[in-house]
Amino acid sequence: MRKYLLLLITAFTAGCGFNEKPEQIPAYVKVDDISVNVSSGQGTASDNISDVWLYYEDPQLGYTLQGAYEMPATFPILAEGATNVQIRGGVRISGLSSLRQLYPFYKSYFDTIQLTADGNTVLEPVMEYFEGVTFGWIEDAEDPGLSLEETETSDTTVQRVFGADAFEGNASLAFYVDTVRPLFAGFCVEEYDLPKGGSPVFLEINYKCNQEFVIGVLGNSPDGVTDLVSLTVLPKEEWNKLYVQLTNQVSNIQNVNTVAYKVYFASLLNPAVQDEGYVFIDNIKLVY
DSSP states (O other): OHHHHHHHHHHHHHHTTTTOOOOOOOEEEEEOOOEEOOOTTSOOOOOOOOEEEEEEEETTTEEEEEEEEESSEEEEEOOOEEEEEEEEEEEEBTTOTTOEEEOTTBOOEEEEEEEOTTOEEEEOOEEOBOTTOOEEEEEOSOSSSOSEEEOTTOSSOOEEEEGGGOSSSSEEEEEEEESSSOEEEEEESSOBOOOOTTOOOEEEEEEEESSOEEEEEEEEETTEEEEEEEEEEOOEEEEEEEEEEOHHHHHHOOOTTOOEEEEEEEEEOOTTTOSEEEEEEEEEEEEO
16 A cells, blocks of 8 residues: 555656756747858859858757758757857759758858847858859959850840849840840850869859740860750849859769860740840859
């Protein structure tokens, strides 16, 4: 009987929570946006960082990933007091919502913040490019001497546009197609020696368009030219920024003699859809 009463009391006290620890209340960290700071020779500060990856320093485990979310995002953290945090920026690769990853050329942002239970800390991270990143081609349309030219087969030309048509600065680039001039094809004037073996190669570009256009890579070798399409860009009538991954295109060119690459743009009007179309582009950056 005494043994039964002891078991009953133990079960009762456990059920009433006498042996439970109080639940820890998290602190919260909020990140609405991440911006980019650039140095001379790095082109525009325009970005399209969509995702935030937040790490916080645990005294025993070191920096621990709390989570990765699309911004704006709020992170609960089970910590109090001075806490070191690390933030990294993620992007939609080639504009695909299903393909997101950390952008390999942006440094992490570090900060020390004071956390309080149920408190809310707002961070405004600023990213920078890693030292040693190569900006092989930069075209911001500000200089009348353009580094993008049409091919011999192109029906229309690339031109500078100003005022309300410009994304930022004084000018942007544009090409137009219609039923008389249905094809645009153009490539960068210079050739670039791009890294292979899976080393990251990206093209950053701001654009708006009501007409599909293609971004690709031409690999030049003594044996000829290899044409690899990277991305077909769909119409978007508000300015947008893309991080176009060229890593696979460059690394997958089988010709080992390929020593030089050019980025190209092309667009062909579909008269069954529309009679004319436009593509505006700005802030081209070939980054590796």
